[in-house]
Amino acid sequence: MAELAGPASTTDLARRTGITAGGVSQHLAALRAAGLVNAHRSGRYVLYVRTEAAEALLTPQPTGAGRRRRPGPLRSGPGLRSGGS
Numbered sequence: 001m002a003e004l005a006g007p008a009s010t011t012d013l014a015r016r017t018g019i020t021a022g023g024v025s026q027h028l029a030a031l032r033a034a035g036l037v038n039a040h041r042s043g044r045y046v047l048y049v050r051t052e053a054a055e056a057l058l059t060p061q062p063t064g065a066g067r068r069r070r071p072g073p074l075r076s077g078p079g080l081r082s083g084g085s
Helices: 010-017 021-033 052-058
Strands: 037-042 045-050
Touching (some): 010 021, 021 037, 045 052
Antiparallel strands (some): 037 045
16 A cells, blocks of 8 residues: 555556566455545546545554553452462
8 A cells, every 4th residue: 555655557566566467456356345545537547546544544643643651560459360370
């Protein structure tokens, strides 16, 4: 999906990635079904572009975003052993 920075055909993507055109086509079908790429016809070619959902997945998140607080120490409770035998 990162190779799809701008509109590209199956042939363009196959050339860039070294994957067969058939393999690229299968990947694009799956990405399209997942809502991550859109296709539109331009003359003889079908060009694929990333959707906003794909852009959001590829956009790096700022450092610290979504970080969780570290869990505290484990505590013993009913049914839990704390050290020793």
